[in-house]
Amino acid sequence: MLNCRQATELMSQEQDRGLALSERIGLRLHLWICAGCTNYRRQMAVLRAACRRLGGRDSR
Amino acid sequence: MEFDRQSELNALRPDLLRFARLQLRDAGAAEDAVQDTMLAALTGGHAFESRSSYKTWLIAILRNKIIDIIRGQSREVAASSLAEDDAGDDLLAESLFDRRGHWQPETRPGRWADPEASFEQQQFWAVFEACLDYLPAKTARVFMMREFLGFETDEICKETGISSSNCWVVLHRARMGLRACLDTKWFAGAGT
Numbered sequence: 001m002l003n004c005r006q007a008t009e010l011m012s013q014e015q016d017r018g019l020a021l022s023e024r025i026g027l028r029l030h031l032w033i034c035a036g037c038t039n040y041r042r043q044m045a046v047l048r049a050a051c052r053r054l055g056g057r058d059s060r
Numbered sequence: 061m062e063f064d065r066q067s068e069l070n071a072l073r074p075d076l077l078r079f080a081r082l083q084l085r086d087a088g089a090a091e092d093a094v095q096d097t098m099l100a101a102l103t104g105g106h107a108f109e110s111r112s113s114y115k116t117w118l119i120a121i122l123r124n125k126i127i128d129i130i131r132g133q134s135r136e137v138a139a140s141s142l143a144e145d146d147a148g149d150d151l152l153a154e155s156l157f158d159r160r161g162h163w164q165p166e167t168r169p170g171r172w173a174d175p176e177a178s179f180e181q182q183q184f185w186a187v188f189e190a191c192l193d194y195l196p197a198k199t200a201r202v203f204m205m206r207e208f209l210g211f212e213t214d215e216i217c218k219e220t221g222i223s224s225s226n227c228w229v230v231l232h233r234a235r236m237g238l239r240a241c242l243d244t245k246w247f248a249g250a251g252t
Contacts, residue, residue, distance in 0.1 A: 003161030005153065012232035016206070016213045017224075036168035043239050046175040050188055051207035053179055055079070055119065 002030040007037045011044055065114070069098055072115055076122055082189060083126050083204040085197055093125040127209055130201075131219060152237055169239075172247045184246060191241035195234055202227065203234035 002010070007030045010023055019027070031038050076097060080090035100121050108114040156167045163169070178184040192200060202220065205211040211219070213227045222230070 003157075004163050005157045005161035008236060009228075009232055012235050013228050015235075016228055016231055036163045039169040039171055040239070043169060043172055043243075044235060046172060047235055047238055047242075048207065049175070050179065054185065054188065055123070055208040 002026050004030075004034060004037055007031070007034065008040060011037070011041050015044065015048065066102075068111060068114060069101055069118075072118060073098070075115070076118060078189065079119065079208075080122060080126060082192055083201070083208060084129060085200070089129055093122060093129060096125050097122040123209055130205065130209075152233070152240060156236070156240070169243070172243075178246065187246045188242065191238050191245060194241055195237050199230055199234045199237070202230045203238075206231055 007027060010019060010027045013019065014027070031041065073094065076094045077090055080093045081087060084090045084093065097118060101118055108117065156164065158164055192204075195203065202216055202222075205216050205219070206213065213224055213231070216222075216227050217224050220227075
């Protein structure tokens, strides 16, 4: 079972590479039971959206 | 009707400069990149429907200038200098997680209230930029290459001479640091 520290690593890497099936399953199981990491994952998406916006690559 | 491009360009100059400074961390190089961009902007381009499409176009030019500059100098960002950034970043992870790798009760991420609304506030962007500036220089460089310049990680590896696994580690630390900074300086207490 992943711990939170490992989960945050995968949540970063999923933005940079395709995760292996086993990694995806492990992460999904962890997120199922961990509210902190679920919030963290949403926040990773916010960071990316903010960078896009600031860099003028926002498609909207 | 076309807006006044010259005055628009002057108005956008501080934004362009900030964007370049964040990524180059060198006031002189940033100034040069913006100067080149403004020259290119004055001599090229087509009609723009709006200020925002004009700004997007300018940033695209600037991004290319920055990429050129980084390509010219990025061998300096060798694995060894990235290692200098490591100590401080590890401290952050140590403070966030307990021995078993779970969030400490006080560091467990809470909800961020309405990020889209934050995006509309100028103050948010000042905090965001300050948090980017707060990242160790080399870490920030790799992060910006990925998120602002749109490099894929294998390109970052090629340009900086670090391995892909090292690249993922650096990006992870950058995101973790940036998240922690925004959480403390902006979102703290707002949504939890």
